[in-house]
Structures are given as structure tokens and as C-alpha cells.
């Protein structure tokens with residue numbers, strides 16, 4: 001057996017979860033991570049697929065690369081392992097070898113054409129803006145969030161939002177690197193329903209980045225000011241959010257899961273359209289287990305039950321949050337406001353409680369959609385690609401009913 005290492009805490013946890021299935025394909029993963037060459041060969045001879053991945057799409061090559069098992073890496077590559085297989089976070093075996101400082105393995109993987117799409121040396125460094133280009137002496141404060149303050153500033157003659165990240169967060173090199181990676185990903189995105197990232201200010205100590213300025217503020221502000229929206233507006237807004245989210249979920253090579261879709265992270269631009277913002281950033285401050293296999297993160301009130309229960313999750317967590325936002329738009333605010341977000345999330349996760357759907361407020365078609373979107377089984381929730389045509393249909397029928405009823409909603413509903 002290759003004496004590659006003592007298993008890391010994250011690996012131990014993964015193996016505790018998986019090795020009960022010692023006869024199944026998990027044994028290939030287990031042996032690969034432990035440097036057990038004989039075991040790996042036995043499993044491959046039995047016909048286990050070299051590229052088999054667990055629930056996080058972690059393959060034997062990912063694990064051997066993380067754990068520094070050189071011989072196993074070579075063996076797996078000889079046996080046809082995909083050098084660039086992507087796990088759930090879009091990481092390749094080379095991403096892992098580099099993160100854990102296994103230089104020899106990194107060289108082996110690079111020689112086989114390995115790439116590291118999420119690494120700091122990815123080909124998409126953040127666009128940098130000279131600090132002197134943005135007057136930050138007396139900026140107008142427009143909001144404050146968990147990471148820091150947001151200011152309205154002028155950059156090259158245009159009003160933009162400057163998001164400052166607290167030095168307590170930005171001074172942590174690891175956190176800052178993660179932030180920069182997420183911003184690097186954000187800068188590649190372009191969609192009418194996604195807030196446009198503009199660049200990061202070049203500064204040795206401070207972390208400030210610029211985004212498009214959305215002059216009407218967040219959906220949270222809108223609902224606080226206006227209360228309940230009329231169905232036509234609520235559906236138009238829902239469509240904006242669904243289109244932006246669909247773009248994120250269809251991103252390749254890996255889908256972008258927002259994880260913190262809330263009314264505060266949906267902004268309105270001057271034309272009245274809604275745009276989604278701050279995706280990916282929630283995972284930076286979130287609690288992780290040893291290596292992030294099961295994560296929490298995001299705001300409890302909008303959190304999908306499986307995230308609250310710290311189970312594995314996928315894109316449909318955003319569909320769950322979306323349903324709660326649509327519900328709020330029809331109602332004018334969250335249900336159970338008087339209860340703590342944690343209690344609300346707890347009841348949703350363990351008692352399967354959902355907000356009420358009064359027929360006086362919600363058209364039948366919206367009720368049906370919301371029930372699907374906040375379904376307890378994540379696999380039963382529709383994708384945003386499926387939600388969009390449903391909402392377009394609802395929008396059409398509302399228009400027709402409105403025309404027929406001469407604008408009187410009480411007759412229609």
C-alpha cells in the first residue's frame with residue numbers, strides 16, 4: 001500500500017459516510033484515497049468504471065489527487081481516468097492537487113492535459129480599475145449588507161455601485177482569494193436580468209468592487225414601500241428573476257447556484273426590470289464542514305429544507321427560494337414575520353410547513369406553480385427553464401382576463 005498520508009478530516013468524514021458500502025464502487029474511491037494500489041486494481045478488474053463519481057461527482061482521481069497518492073494517480077490515468085472530470089464545484093483533479101500542494105501530482109496531471117478551471121491562475125483574472133479613477137472621499141451610502149457598505153459613486157462619468165468588503169473579511173487571504181475567484185466568474189456573465197459586474201478596484205489593503213447601479217433599490221425595499229403587488233406586476237417580476245436564474249443555472253461548465261436568493265438580492269433598474277445579484281458570494285461566509293461537502297449558507301427565511309438540514313443539494317434550492325419570493329410579492333411581505341427566520345426554516349425543514357395560499361390573493365395557476373416550486377422533494381421541483389413558459393402562459397391569461405374584466409381584479413380573482 002502506498003504510504004501517501006494520514007487521511008485528512010474531510011476525507012475521514014467522507015469515508016465514514018461512504019465506506020459502509022465497501023463492496024460497491026465506493027471501494028474504488030476509498031482505496032484510491034488511501035493509496036491502496038492493490039485494492040484499486042481489484043476494483044478496476046471487477047469492472048468498476050474508473051470515472052465513477054460519488055454524490056458530489058468526486059472521482060477516484062479527485063480523491064487520489066487531493067490525498068497525495070502519486071502511484072494511484074498514475075495508475076488511474078493509465079486505466080483511462082478522465083484527467084479533467086469536474087466535481088460538483090467545477091473542480092478538476094488538478095484543482096485539488098494544487099490546493100493541497102501536491103506538486104508532483106500537479107505535474108503528472110498537467111502532462112496529461114489537466115486544467116484547473118477554478119484556480120487562481122485561471123485565465124480570467126478580475127478586471128482591475130485604478131483606485132484613483134473612483135472618488136471615494138465622500139461617497140453616498142446606499143445600503144449595508146453582511147459584507148460591508150454599498151456606495152453610489154461615479155466611474156468614468158457613469159453612476160455605479162461600489163461594494164466595500166469589511167477589512168475583517170478581506171484581510172483573510174483565503175477568503176479574499178475565494179472572493180476574487182467568485183468575482184472573476186461574475187465578470188464573465190452577461191444577461192439583462194443579472195446585475196453587471198464592472199471590476200475590482202486596485203488597492204493593496206481594501207477590497208472594493210463596482211457593479212451596475214440599480215436606482216430603484218432591492219425588491220425588499222419595493223415590497224416594504226408598496227406592499228402587495230398586483231398580479232400582473234408580480235408575474236412580470238417573477239419572470240425577470242426566473243430568466244436571470246435560468247441563465248445562472250445553465251452556465252457551463254458548471255451551473256451557478258445562487259444559494260442566497262432573497263428579495264434583498266434582487267434589484268430594480270431604471271427601466272423597472274429586476275436583476276439578480278450577489279450569487280456565489282454567500283458561500284464565502286457560510287459555515288462549512290471540514291471541506292464543504294455539506295454546506296449551509298444563505299438566509300434562513302428563504303432556505304430550502306435540504307440546505308437547512310445540511311444535506312447534499314443542487315440547483316433546485318434556488319427554485320425553493322424563488323417560490324417564497326413570488327409568494328411575498330403577491331402578499332406584500334413574508335409570512336410569519338413575527339417568528340425568527342430560523343424557526344420558520346426549522347418548521348419548513350422538519351414539519352413540512354409552507355406559507356398559506358389564500359384563494360383571495362393567489363390565482364389558481366400561481367398556487368399550483370408555488371406548490372411545485374417549494375415541493376419537499378427537490379427532484380419534484382421544476383427547473384427555471386420549465387418555470388419560464390409557465391409564467392409566460394400565466395402572464396398571457398392574466399392579460400386576457402384583465403382586458404375582459406376592464407381592470408377590476410376582484411371580479412377576476
Ligand SMILES: Nc1ncnc2c1ncn2[C@@H]1O[C@H](COP(=O)(O)OP(=O)(O)OP(=O)(O)O)[C@@H](O)[C@H]1O
Nearest residue numbers: 142143144145146147150161212213214217218264
Ligand atoms: N448595485 C446596486 N444598486 C443599487 N443598490 C444596491 C446595489 N447593490 C446593493 N444595493 C443596496 O445596498 C443594500 C445592501 O446590499 P448588499 O448586497 O451589501 O447586502 P444585502 O444583499 O442587503 O444583504 P446581505 O449582505 O446579507 O446579502 C441592498 O439591500 C440594496 O438596497
